[in-house]
Amino acid sequence: MASFVEDLWSSIFTPGPTPTLLIATNVAFAALQLIFFALLLATYSLHFVALSVISGGLWYAINWFAAEVQLAQQAQEAEKKKQESKDDNVKTRRMSPEAGESPDSETETETLVAKRTGDKSGAIATGSAASGLLPTARDPKKRLSTGGEASGTDSEWEKVDDTQS
Structure with a gap:
């Protein structure tokens, strides 16, 4: 039991769904379903049926998502192996x-x-x-530099003021 708890703790920090985490999730949802059933028998309240349906849907969705993540990880690993073999072929060709x-x-x-x-x-x-x-010809839309003047905004305004007076 201590080994399971240690594996569960380490699986929390491991990316993707680990078998230990999936077992713990399935056991928790099964226990929740049993509690809802016991409460239904004790109270005859339809609220527990609704909660059980919601819980069952969530349980199914979590297991479906975990399966999809595992398929995606397998596809990613296969793609990585394919890319590595392709890179090896390219390296031998590049010689x-x-x-x-x-x-x-x-x-x-x-x-x-x-x-x-x-x-x-x-x-x-x-x-x-x-x-x-590549070197190109001068752009005809650009103005040529006037030489020693600074090419900041202030000097441009000074040029405009000089032409008006």
């Missing part, structure tokens, strides 16, 4: 260079940058091209 990659290329980014810049050698671009930003 040989693919089309368009240089033999010393270690990342996919180098290939993408080479494709964007039109570089067929797969060489690593430097500067802004390495970060995925």
Whole structure:
């Protein structure tokens, strides 16, 4: 009995429905149903029938939910194993260079940058091209800097005031 209580205590902090927790839940609901039946026999009150139906519905819902969580955990573990085997296959494939990659290329980014810049050698671009930003022509909508002036909000208002006077 002490071992069951210890297992029950540790199962509270374990994610998912554990067998010990499910046993304790089912025993508690069975005891509740027996108490409702005894109270029904003692008082002949239909309230205990209603409470018994509600309790039975909750009991069923908890067991259904626990079963669904176990199925989801099993599916997640199967997906994890499938992903690990897929990753192992990708790692063995990545040992040989693919089309368009240089033999010393270690990342996919180098290939993408080479494709964007039109570089067929797969060489690593430097500067802004390495970060995925290619140099472009000046945007015609942007104003050119006036030189030594600060480009804060105050200086912009000063420029407006100077043109009006």
